[in-house]
Amino acid sequence: MPGIEPLQPSRKPTLTPATGASPTALRLVLGAQLRRMRGEAGITPEVAADRIRCSTAKISRMETGHSPCKERDAADLLELYGVTDPARTAEFIDLVRKAGQRGWWRTYADVLPDWFEPLVGLEEAAASIRTYEGHYVPGLLQTADYAYAVVRSGHALESEEITRRRVELRLRRQQLLQRRDAPKLWVLLDEAVLMRPTGGTRVMREQLAHLLEMTELPHVIVQVAPFEVTAHTSPGNGITYLRFAVEGLPDVAYIEHLTNATSVNKQESTDEYRWILDSLSAQSPSPAASRDLLWEALKRYGGGGPVV
CATH class of the missing domain: 1.10.260.40 (lambda repressor-like DNA-binding domains)
Known part of the structure; x- marks a missing residue:
């Protein structure tokens, strides 16, 4: 099973954090x-x-x-x-x-809920991002068509222009993975996500191919959490756990709900969410074995090829 970096002792905060923080x-x-x-x-x-x-x-x-x-x-x-x-x-x-400066995401204030804005800003400053998703591929790894399908499923009555703006925001967030100092992204993906044909066969096929392509990046890891694991260890809601290379900034756990989200940064709370992610990761197939599962899922949607 893949090793998980241990919790590091908190450092005494200094007055000046690292430059470049959001x-x-x-x-x-x-x-x-x-x-x-x-x-x-x-x-x-x-x-x-x-x-x-x-x-x-x-x-x-x-x-x-x-x-x-x-x-x-x-x-x-x-x-x-x-x-x-x-x-x-x-x-x-x-x-x-x-x-007090405006982050780039404020350009999308018309489609950015107040409860979601903190996550976007924290992603920009994170050194590592660990996330569990039980329903969809995480936004940072979605294709444009998959993102469109996800957005429309939750906002079916909105105009096409608003939907386009929401998708555009999601794709803009992904640019942080292309930075030279990109954060390490570790995704725990519930097996149900692979079984759910979000957007239809073609969209799902392209999404799975994109996932496999992204796992070739050294800073992107994807693990598939099988049903037999999530049946016993599952947070229920999506969790994003962020760690920073900024003095004085504690780890943050961001928990999504149906129409809002909660963020916590007190260690007694973040430790609990980190334990859940550690437990899921330790019980799930390794990243290499998870790639095989992604390939198998891709073949079910009519794609695939030799496992590399």
Whole structure:
């Protein structure tokens, strides 16, 4: 069975994360910094909220990276927390400014739900992405026609233009896999996905051929989780687990539901989801054996050839 990289001990966050992080990732880093500095200063959320004239709920959202932080608020909070070094304050404010920038995905705001936007931003900053899907091929590995079929199945009454925009967004996300510093993508695919002819025979045949082609990339791994495995170990919903090469940014588990999603970054929660993925991976065929299963599925849809 394939080996799974062990959990690494968390590192003490530093003020400056690696360059190139997405605005979404920077908000998480800055939030963690604000929470740490507030704790070290012995300041309660109520006192912090009073200082910048907001609710404690907003302080919580800022510290978890779910709400942006204004430059003026950041300066006031740093002063409250005892940060008096002008250079350190200026450095932090610069990060606040960068975290407030618009990511490329904001161009698709008309088709990008608020609950899905964080995942797109975090994908851009991830060093590794592990995902389990029980219904469809993950968006990062979908062909255009397969993506169209998936989108239409969930948004049948939408206009063709909106559908096209949704598919375009999905394909744009895939560009991160072509970067020189592309993240490692490890996919656990429920066997049911191979049996479900999404989009019809031709679309499914092309999708499976694309999956096989993508597994030839050194940073893309696909494992097929058989029915006998998922019958006993299955999260029920899709899970995406992201790890980052950014100081101060914890692992994030993103769990999809029917009409929304939940993201968690506390270690006691992310460890649980990582354990589920580890367990599924350890019980499933190896990546090489999974390629054979993909070839067998491709042949059932009228494609295939010699296994390479």
